[in-house]
Amino acid sequence: MKRPAAGRGGITTMSEFVYLFRASEAEQREAMGTPERAQRSMQVWMAWIRDLEAKGHLKDRGQPLERGGKVVRGRKKVVTDGPYAEAKDLVLGFIIVEARDLAQAVELSAGCPMLEGGGSVEIRPVMRSPS
Numbered sequence: 648m649k650r651p652a653a654g655r656g657g658i659t660t661m662s663e664f665v666y667l668f669r670a671s672e673a674e675q676r677e678a679m680g681t682p683e684r685a686q687r688s689m690q691v692w693m694a695w696i697r698d699l700e701a702k703g704h705l706k707d708r709g710q711p712l713e714r715g716g717k718v719v720r721g722r723k724k725v726v727t728d729g730p731y732a733e734a735k736d737l738v739l740g741f742i743i744v745e746a747r748d749l750a751q752a753v754e755l756s757a758g759c760p761m762l763e764g765g766g767s768v769e770i771r772p773v774m775r776s777p778s
Contacts, residue, residue: 660747661745661746661747662745662746662747662748662752662772662773663706663743663744663745663772663773664743664744664745664746664749664752664770664771664772664773665741665742665743665770665771665773666709666741666742666743666744666752666756666759666768666769666770667738667740667741667768667769667770667771668738668739668740668741668759668761668766668767668768669736669737669738669739669761669766669767669768669769670736670737670739670761670764670765670766670767671735671736671737671765671766672737674736674764674765674766675737675739675766677764677765678764688760691760691763692760695758695759695760696708696742698758699742699744699755703745704744704745704746704755705742705743705744705745706742706743706744706745707742707743708742709740709741709742709743710740710741711739711740712738712739712740712741714737715728715729716728716729717729736766736767739761739766743773749770749772752770752772753770756768756770
């Protein structure tokens with residue numbers, strides 16, 4: 648996506664990055680364990696999302712993800728409960744942001760509420776298919 652660069656009047660190319668939000672079961676319970684904590688957590692999340700949007704970096708608000716699911720693996724298409732029964736952390740949701748580069752995408756993630764509770768943000772560039 649091309650758009651005016653902040654404060655320069657020029658054009659810059661913005662790339663898309665997926666933020667995958669991860670936390671352990673214990674971290675998730677701590678953040679969302681009571682109605683009051685869940686409400687406060689949602690308020691903090693929405694404020695962070697609105698800030699990204701106001702600054703022109705939010706491409707897609709994404710969605711929270713259910714904990715359960717299935718994994719289909721290999722040529723034999725073996726189906727197991729998932730996503731990962733042995734995982735120490737859960738992928739709890741995602742958003743897509745626009746940034747100049749990976750360094751800026753990392754910088755933008757610094758305000759993520761997930762980090763305050765001990766969780767993590769995995770930042771992955773979105774690959775563009777050839778046109």
